[in-house]
Amino acid sequence: MSKCQSDKYCGCHCEEKPCYECEFHETKKCPPKLASDCIVVDSLICSKKIYKVAELSVPVSTLGDIISIGPGGVITPLISLTPDLNGVVSQITVVKDMVINTGYLPANVTILGIETPLQINIPFQQETMCPGVCPEDTVKESPYKIEAKVTQGIEALGVSVANILFKVVLSTNLTVTRPVITKAKNLKVVKDVNEDRCESRDWYG
Template sequence: MVKIYIDPGHGGRDSGATGNGLREKDLNLAISLKIREKLNHYQGVTVRLSRIKDRTLSLRQRTNDCVVVNSLVGTKSVQKVAELTLPITAFAGLDVLDDLVAVDVVPNLDEVTQNARIIRDKVVNIGVLPVTITVTIAGVDLPVTLSTSIPFQEHTDFPGACPEDTLQETPLEVEGIFTQPGVPVITGPVVGDLVTGILFKVVLRTNITVTRPVIQDAQGNICDVNPNRCNNIGDAPSFTLPAPENANGGIIPLSNS
């Protein structure tokens, strides 16, 4: 369904330009009525006019009669899981798993980098979460602290969402932190290059809201500003997202003593 709103300018006490026995308000109304007549011949098209006779309308009355508002497509509470496995050799002095005494992971939400895009019926979110990892090693006087970024991604089903819609997210919150020592990790180009590692997982929580622009008239009826906004156009969309500031994603030793 396509809805068209036509506003014949001037009217009533406001005659607009005059000349040769003609008044602008009359011409505007006559042309608008003729346009409505032509458009009504099409199926799936409805036409409304701000006035259909000679009457005075303020600008506020015209704009209030049909305004663009945001309509809620949906809102969801979403978990995003940041996950990374590091070899135990990343921590200087930790040669065997039995020497691992304790692990502490501190996420830095202030420096998180994330990029979200809407594709049809889905919200895609990709990012990295900076963390500080501290391990206590038997026989080593001081803990070993490393800084790195843990990648995360989340594909959320969002029926009715389209690429032209607007996406909003609440600030991320940490819902849980997990570590699992003893996980094998590949350290070389050969599959057999497996060493013992530690799995780090941080579960994040956010609320995603998707809205779309619609036209709402004085009676509360609404229709899409772009009724074809979800139609597939050509090939699937391709996105190149900006890299985080710490683009190398490497492990940066902060202290080792």
């Protein structure tokens, strides 16, 4: 048998390379067949900008003997607050039509512009009304932004002691979503992934 006659058996061009050389063909996986023409997407339930107020009153005596509160709440020497946004601890609880957020903001106390080892955790809580939200909805918040910082001295009066009020106003964008089943072509909502999420329940589940 000639080389050219062997072409029909080996499928190669005899003038280019011998028939005993292997030829490789790329293999590709076929996409799996879907069992349904529906898909799961996140439906937007609530989106708004909210403000959280972190506030703590600290007795002057806990900050050292060099700090005093004069008439009108004047603090001597001058102190300020340096919040640590990276250390914010936050917990979110979703109930019917409301998102409850609690947590605290760590901060350092600065005296005359000099950072000190004095650290405090400033608690905050916020209730946001979002009609339509239910337990098991997904809540996301954008990175916190500091809108304002307040350091206010409070004079001692009667049996009360002198205090310093630390307050930080934070802002964030709150977004609540819910997974729903939709038709792939026109995204028509078929049903909720969990149709019982909005049913009332007792505190023990």
